[in-house]
Amino acid sequence: MRHTISVLVENKFGVLARVAGLFSGRGFNIETLNVAPTLDPAYSQMTIVTSGDDRILEQISKQLNRLINVIKVTDYAGDVTYLNRELVLIKVTAKAEHRAEALRITDIFRAKVVDSGPAHYTIEVTGNPAKISGVIEMLRPLGIKSVVRTGPVAMARER
Amino acid sequence: MKLSGAEIFLECLRREKVDTIFGYPGGVLLNIYDVLHQQRDIRHILTKHEQGAVHAADGYARASGKPGVVLVTSGPGATNTVTGIATAFMDSIPMVVFTGQVPMSMIGNDAFQEADIVGITRPCTKHNYLVSDVSKLASTIKEAFHIATHGRPGPVLIDLPKDVTVNQTEFKYPARVDLKGFKPNYEGNVQQIKRALQAIKKAERPVLFTGGGVILSNAAAELRKLARKTQIPVTSSLMGLGAYPGEDPLFLGMLGMHGTYAANMSIQNTDLIIAVGARFDDRVTGKIESFAPKAGIVHFDIDPTSIKKNIRVDIPVVGDCRNVLKEMNRLLAAERGVPWKKKHAGWLAQIEEWRKAHPMTYRERKGKIPPQYVVEQIHKLTKGEAIITTEVGQNQMWAAQFFKFKHPRQFLSSGGLGTMGYGFPAAIGAQFACPDKVVFDIAGDGSIQMNIQELATAVQHRLPVNVAILDNRFLGMVRQWQQLFYDCRYSSTCLHSGPDFVRLAEAYGAVGLRITEKADVPDAIREAIATKNTVLLDFIVDREANVMPMVPAGASIDEMMLDDGKGKKSLPKQQADKITG
Numbered sequence: 197m198r199h200t201i202s203v204l205v206e207n208k209f210g211v212l213a214r215v216a217g218l219f220s221g222r223g224f225n226i227e228t229l230n231v232a233p234t235l236d237p238a239y240s241q242m243t244i245v246t247s248g249d250d251r252i253l254e255q256i257s258k259q260l261n262r263l264i265n266v267i268k269v270t271d272y273a274g275d276v277t278y279l280n281r282e283l284v285l286i287k288v289t290a291k292a293e294h295r296a297e298a299l300r301i302t303d304i305f306r307a308k309v310v311d312s313g314p315a316h317y318t319i320e321v322t323g324n325p326a327k328i329s330g331v332i333e334m335l336r337p338l339g340i341k342s343v344v345r346t347g348p349v350a351m352a353r354e355r
Numbered sequence: 356m357k358l359s360g361a362e363i364f365l366e367c368l369r370r371e372k373v374d375t376i377f378g379y380p381g382g383v384l385l386n387i388y389d390v391l392h393q394q395r396d397i398r399h400i401l402t403k404h405e406q407g408a409v410h411a412a413d414g415y416a417r418a419s420g421k422p423g424v425v426l427v428t429s430g431p432g433a434t435n436t437v438t439g440i441a442t443a444f445m446d447s448i449p450m451v452v453f454t455g456q457v458p459m460s461m462i463g464n465d466a467f468q469e470a471d472i473v474g475i476t477r478p479c480t481k482h483n484y485l486v487s488d489v490s491k492l493a494s495t496i497k498e499a500f501h502i503a504t505h506g507r508p509g510p511v512l513i514d515l516p517k518d519v520t521v522n523q524t525e526f527k528y529p530a531r532v533d534l535k536g537f538k539p540n541y542e543g544n545v546q547q548i549k550r551a552l553q554a555i556k557k558a559e560r561p562v563l564f565t566g567g568g569v570i571l572s573n574a575a576a577e578l579r580k581l582a583r584k585t586q587i588p589v590t591s592s593l594m595g596l597g598a599y600p601g602e603d604p605l606f607l608g609m610l611g612m613h614g615t616y617a618a619n620m621s622i623q624n625t626d627l628i629i630a631v632g633a634r635f636d637d638r639v640t641g642k643i644e645s646f647a648p649k650a651g652i653v654h655f656d657i658d659p660t661s662i663k664k665n666i667r668v669d670i671p672v673v674g675d676c677r678n679v680l681k682e683m684n685r686l687l688a689a690e691r692g693v694p695w696k697k698k699h700a701g702w703l704a705q706i707e708e709w710r711k712a713h714p715m716t717y718r719e720r721k722g723k724i725p726p727q728y729v730v731e732q733i734h735k736l737t738k739g740e741a742i743i744t745t746e747v748g749q750n751q752m753w754a755a756q757f758f759k760f761k762h763p764r765q766f767l768s769s770g771g772l773g774t775m776g777y778g779f780p781a782a783i784g785a786q787f788a789c790p791d792k793v794v795f796d797i798a799g800d801g802s803i804q805m806n807i808q809e810l811a812t813a814v815q816h817r818l819p820v821n822v823a824i825l826d827n828r829f830l831g832m833v834r835q836w837q838q839l840f841y842d843c844r845y846s847s848t849c850l851h852s853g854p855d856f857v858r859l860a861e862a863y864g865a866v867g868l869r870i871t872e873k874a875d876v877p878d879a880i881r882e883a884i885a886t887k888n889t890v891l892l893d894f895i896v897d898r899e900a901n902v903m904p905m906v907p908a909g910a911s912i913d914e915m916m917l918d919d920g921k922g923k924k925s926l927p928k929q930q931a932d933k934i935t936g
Contacts, residue, residue: 205536206535206536209485210473210477210485213474213477214477217477217478221478251663254663255660255664258659258660259660261659262658262659262660263482263536264481264482264502264534264536264537265536266536267535267536
């Protein structure tokens with residue numbers, strides 16, 4: 197099962213390696229990973245997406261808590277409702293006959309063109325991972341030159 | 356006044372009340388060793404190999420309950436500590452390891468004797484640090500000792516670049532440590548403890564299962580009180596031996612792969628396991644699906660990751676074992692009117708039957724010394740009071756089975772990692788911690804050779820440490836598996852060309868004795884105990900003696916090979932006599 201795990205850590209060198217080591221040491225793949233400082237620059241927030249057996253993920257979650265540099269671990273699997281957003285840059289081939297179609301798709305997904313040239317558009321999209329995948333599928337027939345995704349960031353909804 | 360990093364290092368150790376450190380100098384540590392040379396508060400024990408230093412500090416920690424401290428140089432000095440650190444990590448032993456490092460400006464340049472020891476030891480330390488600035492040195496050392504000794508203990512490593520030991524700063528030792536990400540839960544949840552008590556009251560066939568946590572948290576007295584009051588029998592993992600007295604009628608012996616018949620049968624038939632400071636290691640559970648099939652499980656442990664890791668748990672209590680047991684005993688005191696003795700009489704009678712059906716025994720072959728007999732004699736002649744360290748393999752299991760430990764911190768063995776070469780340096784560390792105790796390393800002829808260079812350390816300090824080699828000219832435990840499961844194909848397990856241990860001991864300035872007759876065993880042990888010098892006893896034992904009972908890997912713990920003539924499975928024919936060498 198896929199899990200989105202949010203980890204609040206101290207912003208110190210080596211912390212990322214400690215966190216990543218817990219996954220790699222158990223043969224687990226981190227699908228996406230996002231790290232940035234919080235309002236207080238002494239801490240960073242990580243969002244990790246991984247998948248695996250629930251029992252092993254419970255163990256990983258406990259092991260994360262055991263790390264000295266980890267302040268808080270939230271596993272968003274289960275009944276916690278949360279916001280889940282990702283940003284992606286898509287460089288798409290946009291020759292004369294496709295330029296209008298590319299812009300239409302951009303419009304439908306409330307994305308925006310952030311760079312353009314005679315033969316390409318670079319489109320920025322934010323949204324949940326399902327939306328991102330939808331845009332990519334729509335643009336694929338036009339010819340995608342490259343895609344860079346941030347991986348999702350997650351935040352619990354206020355009750 | 357400003358102090359150099361090296362002076363701060365020393366001052367911090369003083370504040371932590373460290374009296375002994377084990378180490379090995381090198382280029383980047385010259386400033387620290389220079390400071391150490393000019394003081395008398397802290398003695399530095401120079402081992403002959405860095406691995407020996409870490410195991411010695413580990414033995415010192417296990418025997419004394421205080422954190423072990425290690426000081427080694429950069430590069431190979433640091434990498435040589437890894438096995439010792441991993442050993443301490445697996446067994447949750449409090450330890451602070453200081454490694455020298457090349458100057459900050461040279462880190463990452465493949466400098467001479469540079470190794471990324473923080474990266475290398477990340478998965479086998481509780482926490483580790485690279486001190487990048489002398490201003491952070493004192494607070495880092497304070498944190499390291501705090502982390503090593505609080506919660507579930509473990510080794511912490513501090514990497515000290517040379518310039519940090521040279522640079523000066525104002526010395527200020529923090530009075531306390533406040534780490535946001537490290538707040539161990541010491542007090543168990545009272546509601547959970549009450550639920551556990553209800554479960555105990557309801558249980559008809561309860562068993563206490565104790566692990567190393569009971570020893571680490573100094574909970575033996577509370578455990579004894581609980582078991583005696585409630586008349587619940589006690590079994591133990593290897594790491595928990597000594598928490599409950601080995602000769603007490605309620606003690607079932609060790610559980611698991613080489614556990615007693617009574618212990619394994621009682622776990623398979625119990626309706627309630629009260630696990631205290633144990634982590635249900637695979638050597639204890641055997642086949643997990645059929646472990647304790649009828650039991651509810653209460654689990655006390657300070658580390659939430661130990662709970663539900665290998666085995667389902669019905670009533671978890673996260674907290675320090677001693678506090679939780681104390682609270683349990685307090686609640687029990689108010690529970691009048693439970694006729695504990697009567698309640699468990701039938702269960703204890705059943706256990707007695709198992710005990711009588713298959714007691715711990717061993718084979719005797721004419722003209723041979725049974726290795727188990729040597730352990731029994733060490734037990735008898737030291738009145739069960741000796742500190743016993745072990746290497747790993749048959750020697751370790753025989754020590755666990757045949758020495759009846761009276762006290763916690765009396766049995767020092769590498770349980771989790773299973774490190775051959777642990778026992779002898781650990782014995783040295785234990786002897787430094789407890790100079791008045793008799794210390795025996797129960798060793799094999801294979802594993803003693805993994806750190807035998809420490810004979811020089813023991814002799815230099817006139818330590819009366821005793822080494823009892825159960826010499827079978829085999830890597831015995833691996834050979835045993837080859838005999839049982841690989842049709843006696845003894846691949847790379849025959850030690851034909853082992854050294855003459857007696858002459859080797861003498862070459863180091865120790866006393867060496869070889870014992871080839873069973874009748875001479877007691878006198879040799881007496882002589883070793885009486886000798887003030889380091890003594891190495893080379894017992895030429897029955898070559899193909901096996902550790903029994905045995906649960907084969909992957910089997911349930913009640914599927915035991917017994918080898919007492921009453922078991923279900925017979926053993927393959929022995930063939931050691933055919934092997935020359």
